[in-house]
Amino acid sequence: MVTELTEQQREQARVDTVIKEIDRQIEGAKQALAAAHQETRAVEQNYSENASINRYEIDDIAESRSEIEQQRQLVARASENETILAHQLDTLKQLRAQPYFGRIDIQDPGQAEAESLYIGTASLMNEDRTDFLIYDWRAPIAGVYYNGTLGPVTYQTPAGTQRTTLVKKRQFTIHDGQIENMFDTNETVGDAMLQAALGRQNDQTMQNIVATIQKEQNDIIRNTTADLMVVQGVAGSGKTSAILQRIAYLLYHARESLNADQIVLFSPNLLFSHYIASVLPSLGERNMRQVTLPNFLARRFEGLQVESLFDRYETRQQSNAPHPVADWLEGAASMAAVKDYVDQLANSQAPLQFADLTFEGRTLFTKEAIASIYHHQVAKMTVADRLVKVKNALLRRLQHLATTEAKRDWVAKELDTLSNQELHALYGQKTIDDFADEQAQAAYLARRWAKKRLRVVADAIYNNYFLDFHALYRQFLLHLPLTGPITEAVQQQLATDFSHGVEFHRIKLVHTAPFLYLRDLLTGGGQNRSFQYVFIDEMQDYSLATLIYLKHAFPDAKFTVIGDAEQALFKPLELPETLLNRVGDALAAKHPRLIALRRSYRSTFEITTFAKSLLPDGDEITAFARHGDPAKLQVHYGQAAWQTGLIKAVQAMQQRFPTVAVLTRDQEEASQVYHHLYGQVTDLHRLSEEDSQLPSGVLILPIYLAKGLEFDGVVIANVSAAHLGDQATGLLYTMATRAMHALTMLTLGPVTPALTGAASQYLTIEPPTEPQR
Numbered sequence: 161m162v163t164e165l166t167e168q169q170r171e172q173a174r175v176d177t178v179i180k181e182i183d184r185q186i187e188g189a190k191q192a193l194a195a196a197h198q199e200t201r202a203v204e205q206n207y208s209e210n211a212s213i214n215r216y217e218i219d220d221i222a223e224s225r226s227e228i229e230q231q232r233q234l235v236a237r238a239s240e241n242e243t244i245l246a247h248q249l250d251t252l253k254q255l256r257a258q259p260y261f262g263r264i265d266i267q268d269p270g271q272a273e274a275e276s277l278y279i280g281t282a283s284l285m286n287e288d289r290t291d292f293l294i295y296d297w298r299a300p301i302a303g304v305y306y307n308g309t310l311g312p313v314t315y316q317t318p319a320g321t322q323r324t325t326l327v328k329k330r331q332f333t334i335h336d337g338q339i340e341n342m343f344d345t346n347e348t349v350g351d352a353m354l355q356a357a358l359g360r361q362n363d364q365t366m367q368n369i370v371a372t373i374q375k376e377q378n379d380i381i382r383n384t385t386a387d388l389m390v391v392q393g394v395a396g397s398g399k400t401s402a403i404l405q406r407i408a409y410l411l412y413h414a415r416e417s418l419n420a421d422q423i424v425l426f427s428p429n430l431l432f433s434h435y436i437a438s439v440l441p442s443l444g445e446r447n448m449r450q451v452t453l454p455n456f457l458a459r460r461f462e463g464l465q466v467e468s469l470f471d472r473y474e475t476r477q478q479s480n481a482p483h484p485v486a487d488w489l490e491g492a493a494s495m496a497a498v499k500d501y502v503d504q505l506a507n508s509q510a511p512l513q514f515a516d517l518t519f520e521g522r523t524l525f526t527k528e529a530i531a532s533i534y535h536h537q538v539a540k541m542t543v544a545d546r547l548v549k550v551k552n553a554l555l556r557r558l559q560h561l562a563t564t565e566a567k568r569d570w571v572a573k574e575l576d577t578l579s580n581q582e583l584h585a586l587y588g589q590k591t592i593d594d595f596a597d598e599q600a601q602a603a604y605l606a607r608r609w610a611k612k613r614l615r616v617v618a619d620a621i622y623n624n625y626f627l628d629f630h631a632l633y634r635q636f637l638l639h640l641p642l643t644g645p646i647t648e649a650v651q652q653q654l655a656t657d658f659s660h661g662v663e664f665h666r667i668k669l670v671h672t673a674p675f676l677y678l679r680d681l682l683t684g685g686g687q688n689r690s691f692q693y694v695f696i697d698e699m700q701d702y703s704l705a706t707l708i709y710l711k712h713a714f715p716d717a718k719f720t721v722i723g724d725a726e727q728a729l730f731k732p733l734e735l736p737e738t739l740l741n742r743v744g745d746a747l748a749a750k751h752p753r754l755i756a757l758r759r760s761y762r763s764t765f766e767i768t769t770f771a772k773s774l775l776p777d778g779d780e781i782t783a784f785a786r787h788g789d790p791a792k793l794q795v796h797y798g799q800a801a802w803q804t805g806l807i808k809a810v811q812a813m814q815q816r817f818p819t820v821a822v823l824t825r826d827q828e829e830a831s832q833v834y835h836h837l838y839g840q841v842t843d844l845h846r847l848s849e850e851d852s853q854l855p856s857g858v859l860i861l862p863i864y865l866a867k868g869l870e871f872d873g874v875v876i877a878n879v880s881a882a883h884l885g886d887q888a889t890g891l892l893y894t895m896a897t898r899a900m901h902a903l904t905m906l907t908l909g910p911v912t913p914a915l916t917g918a919a920s921q922y923l924t925i926e927p928p929t930e931p932q933r
Contacts, residue, residue: 163897171332172339178259178293179337181286184254189249196245200238226428251282251444258334259284259296261287261370265311274327279305281370282444296410297370304327312627316382339852350393355860361374370405370443376757377402381409388749390699391722394781395771395897396762400868403441403695406720410693411445418692423448425695426456426710429470430852431861432697432868449694453706457672460686467669469701470849470864473729476613476884477826484645485654489670490703492746493644498674501636502681506543512682513631519617520570525554530626537861542762544684547624557616566603566610575602575609607709624683624932630662632682633675636686673705677712691717698867699723704746711747719747726775727894729864729887760897762870767903768923770894774889774914791896791903793879795911797926802878802908805842806833809875810906812843816902817872824877824894825884833877834860863891866898874899880909888912 186232225929249413260280267274277295279302284294295302300317305311308326315322333341371491373381380391393399407423420440424447433450440447454468476483488494505512512528512534533553537546557619578586586608595601620626637655640646661667694701699721702710711719721743744752756845759782760768770791772778794809796802806822813820822831822837827848836844843857847865854869865896876895879885884891892914904917915923 168339168342171342175259175334175337175339178284179256181293182256182259184287185284186252186256189245189252193242193245193249195790196238196242198403200242202236204462205883220821241776250441254282254442255282255284255294257336259337260614261332261334263328263330264301264305264308264326265302266304266322266324266860268325274325276328277301281442286434296412298371298409302381303378306373307375323803327528361453373402373405374398374759376755377405380755383753384410384413386743386749386753387718388747388752388824389720390716390743390752390754391757392755393722393724393757393918394726394760395724395893396760396768396870397757398761399724399757400436401439402417402757403697403720403722404436405443406674407448407516407695408440408443408445420446420448422690422692423695424693424714425450426451428698428701428867429849431847431854431865432850435854435869451650453702458852460676461667461672464665464667465671466667467627467668468849470862472669473864474828481704485650486670488645489490489654489674491869492704492708494640494674495677495705497641497707498636498677498681500641501639501926502678505637505682512543513628513635515626515628515631517620517626518619519614525557525626527626527628531553542684543682547627548681550626551621551624554626555618558618562610562614563607565614571606571610574613574836575605578782623811624679624685627682629675629679632657633678634659634669636674636678658866671705673703673709677705677709680712687713687715689714689716693717694719696721697723698727699743700725700728701764701867704742707743708746719749721747726777726890727867727897728890729867729894758782760784763897763899763903764901766922767789767896767899770903770919773919774893777790790902790922790924792905792926793911793915793923794904794906794926796906797928798930799908801928802906803836805906806836809906810837810841813873813875813902813904814843814858818856819871820858820873820875821866821869822858822870822875822877822899823863823866823900824860825891826862829877829883830862845904863895863898867894869898870900871898872900873902874904876903876905877910878908879905880907880916881912882909884912885916887912 258280260278262279263276264279265274265276276695278293280294281297282294283292283296283299285291286293297305300315300322303315304313304324304326308315308329309327310326313324313326313490315324329343329346330344332339346408377398378388380399383389383406391399391403403425407425410423411418413422427436427450427451433452437447437450454466457466514530514534514761515526516523516527517530530550533550534546537549541549560898575583583605586605588608590604592601595604634655637658638651640651640654642648642651642777656903658667676686691714694717696707696709696710696719699707701721702721707721725738746756758780760772761784762768763771763783765785765787766789768781768783771783772783775781795807810820810822822833824833830846837844837858837860841858845855845857845859847854847861849858849865851865859871874895877888879888879892881888890913896905
């Protein structure tokens with residue numbers, strides 16, 4: 161015991177020494193930041209005082225512009241320097257509270273003694289910059305901490321595989337500079353550290369997990385070779401956390417060639433986006449771009465209201481009928497049909513569907529004239545290439561037309577209404593002295609104004625609005641291959657429904673991927689080559705057609721898609737292996753990597769054991785041994801008793817935890833539950849699709865908004881057979897696995913069959929207070 165205490169004292173002394181160095185560097189960073197801030201303000205002030213151009217002499221104009229550009233670059237450099245110093249200061253402040261969490265002792269071949277290395281969230285060097293006091297968790301050598309067990313180990317570096325011997329692995333829990341716990345282990349992360357981390361209560365934001373990364377998670381994080389990584393992770397397996405650490409690792413690994421703006425994450429909803437927003441900043445990295453699928457689609461269907469996955473879920477809750485036609489449209493077959501159809505258009509003389517180009521109610525270019533331009537192009541060219549020729553021809557004609565339009569009365573009338581400021585802007589780089597007479601001046605301004613006003617037509621041409629994409633897609637629907645559920649009657653119905661929706665400025669989700677794919681293949685556009693990595697969370701909620709389109713839209717990006725087949729709320733349950741194979745085949749990659757995470761960390765052993773018993777392959781899931789109360793089921797047969805039970809269950813849980821979620825099947829039920837709890841429960845919130853903040857208190861929300869989130873306690877409002885319907889297994893599993901510490905379920909009427917089998921033995925069942933009717 162004396163030896164152990166002495167060892168901890170030695171480690172604490174090192175922590176104290178490191179913190180003194182951090183304090184010294186913090187003070188230096190503060191001084192440097194203050195000086196940089198003053199320099200930035202001075203440069204900005206100098207720029208604002210000199211940002212004007214002498215327009216009287218040509219030489220003076222060029223010289224002024226050169227000076228202004230130099231000043232602008234000085235401002236940009238000063239601002240960037242200030243940002244870098246502020247970033248360094250933030251990192252140092254974070255290190256001060258918890259300098260590091262791990263230590264490895266390694267002995268390289270030929271080395272007489274082992275060397276001790278300490279692992280933390282960022283690197284720190286000593287005062288004379290000759291030695292690392294802390295190694296960044298993303299450094300190559302840190303891979304030994306996560307993957308290695310005592311004895312000979314290898315780790316990857318830019319120079320290749322390196323070999324060493326791992327002599328010791330030690331883990332720390334340090335809070336405010338004090339060692340609270342330390343122990344030696346042969347595992348990736350010992351259970352004691354995991355118990356402490358997982359036992360904390362939820363605080364509305366996801367935390368970084370660098371101190372508790374497991375070996376299988378580390379395999380995901382450090383992979384740089386796969387162009388497609390598909391991660392199937394059970395609920396609470398840390399798959400989303402690992403993906404965020406992966407982004408941080410990639411930014412560190414390729415700092416010279418990759419920045420956060422070249423990474424995009426598709427998140428399931430706005431609540432989730434907020435929930436994970438602090439992870440990368442806590443690691444000293446700027447957040448990647450985030451977008452939800454509805455927002456992504458809304459930008460590409462300007463003028464149309466796109467049905468969201470949530471809207472469709474709410475609608476389909478009214479019926480449990482199968483949807484074979486929708487399933488076909490959202491599968492890989494529909495995207496193949498789009499490619500075939502575009503090839504047919506290219507190889508035939510059948511006209512495309514063109515649209516008139518109008519301006520102020522006048523038709524400038526008729527669809528017949530545009531079609532004529534198209535058909536005069538070389539027939540062997542692709543449709544996209546022929547349309548580029550059409551676009552260029554239309555732009556040239558528009559330039560000539562602008563000269564004609566400049567002489568029309570409407571131009572003169574509009575010029576007369578311009579203010580002096582607007583007229584001054586219209587002159588551009590010219591002055592009144594540049595014109596021989598007033599007639600030349602008026603003709604110049606008229607041409608400038610006509611071109612300015614006709615720019616809206618130029619934009620329409622540039623954006624391919626001379627094609628009637630809605631008519632083209634309707635035509636595609638009428639030519640769908642007659643296979644599977646697609647019959648001639650189905651073709652006609654789909655085309656009619658699509659046209660009816662567009663008439664009311666709406667488009668259903670099933671049409672979005674094939675429509676966008678058709679538009680892009682025809683025009684050769686729609687692709688963004690600036691992104692290097694695309695991450696998709698909750699992949700099981702994406703149709704294959706959507707995934708194929710996203711791969712098309714980001715052709716140069718490596719994809720990482722993660723999810724859990726058994727949390728599929730929007731489609732029938734399928735086995736994880738089936739999902740992995742479907743996604744892998746659809747996104748045919750040259751270097752795919754399929755990873756399955758089977759161990760669940762979020763919930764207590766009791767809750768996880770109950771949740772996995774709901775699944776046909778639940779035996780594949782391993783529960784982490786953090787114990788708590790068993791899941792509870794309250795049985796009620798009367799509305800009044802159920803309502804009373806709901807209030808008491810929420811009140812009891814609120815006394816234990818700061819955050820309690822009441823989960824419902826849909827928004828309608830959420831509204832009813834809110835009505836029942838209003839005035840009975842304090843700090844009550846009902847969340848909707850538009851919410852982006854996750855408050856504390858009692859939160860009422862439909863389960864699809866809780867995807868990816870976790871709560872201290874969860875109350876499931878109604879698990880009756882009549883209420884949950886045929887897809888009860890996926891719903892219940894997803895709801896139950898949101899709970900970290902406590903789970904209570906209520907039923908109004910006979911319970912769903914999903915709870916009457918193996919799952920019932922893992923429940924504490926409270927008998928009804930009233931007889932069944």
